[in-house]
Amino acid sequence: MPELPEVETVRRGLSELIIGKQILSATSDTPKSFPNTVADVRQFMIDAKVTAVRRRAKVLLIDLSSDYSLVIHLKMTGQLVYVDAQARFGAGHPNDSLVNALPDKSTRVTMSFNDESMLFFNDQRKFGWVKLLPTAEIVNLPFMQKVGPEPLDLHFTAKQFRERFTRRARTNIKAAILDQSVVAGVGNIYADESLWGAKIHPKRLVGSITDAEFELLYTDVRAVMNLSIEKGGSSNRNYVNAEGKRGSYMDFANVFRREGLPCPRCGTTIEKLRVAGRGTHICPFCQVL
DNA sequence: CACTTGACCTGTCCGC
C-alpha cells in the first residue's frame, strides 16, 4: 500500500477536488470495508460538507461539517478515486480510460457529491477500511495513540529520530523502521530505499548502529519520501492517486524490486532477501552485515 | 515489555 508519500499524494489531490462539496450518498456492500450503519451514515454523513482532508502516518482523514470524519486506511491495495461529472457523463474526457470503468468489482464504498462527482474506495484485498467517527475521537484511537512522529515534520530532528529506536535495540533495523510506533509512515519500499541510501544492511541489529549511521538514515528517509511525494508516489502494482493516475517514483528507485540489476552506486548486482517477513532489496557491496 | 509469526483477502505469476 500506499506508504506516507502515496497517502500524502492522495490527500493533496482530494484537497483540491472535494473540499466544500456536500455528500449526497454513501453506500457499501462490504461491511468489513465500511462498518458504519446506514443510520450513522444518514445522520452524520449525508448532507454534510467536506471541510478538510488531513493525513497522519498512513491514515487519511476527511473532516465533515457534522463534526464527524472519515478515517481511511488504504492498507495494501486501497485506492480513493474521484470522478467528476464530466468524466462520468461526457465523451472523450482525457481521464476516461481509468475512471470510466468505476465502480468495478473491487469497489467497496461509493460516495456522491452535490455536483454529480463521485468518490470510490476500491480495495482488491479488503484489508483497508473507511470508518465514520466523531472528529474529536480520532486522537483516542489506539493507532493514533501509539504512532510515532511524522518524519517530514520540520521540528523532527535527527537526535529524536535516533532516540525513537532505543526501545527496539534487540531487533533488526528493517523491522524497527517498519514499526509505525517508532516513526510514522515508512513501509517496505521506503525502508529498502533509505537503508540503501544510508548503506545499512537491513539485518543489522539496531543496537549496533552508530550515531553517524542514524544521522544518514534520518536524512535518507526524509530525502526518499520528499522525492517520492514530488513524483506522485510509487505505483508498484495497484496504487493510483485521487485522479486515478499512477505515480512515477519507481522509475527513480535504486534497489526496490530491482534484484538482478546493477547498484546505481557501485554496479554490484542487487539481491533480494527476506527480512522481518518482508521481501527486501539490497546492494551486497554497499550494505554489509 | 520486546520480539516473531501467522492471519486477514484477492489476484498474479512461476514452475511443474
Next chain:
DNA sequence: TGCGGACAGGTCAAGT
C-alpha cells in the same frame, strides 16, 4: 491448460 504454492505497498492478535 490446470494446479499448487509463493508472493504482494500493512497492521493486528497471538504466541514465546
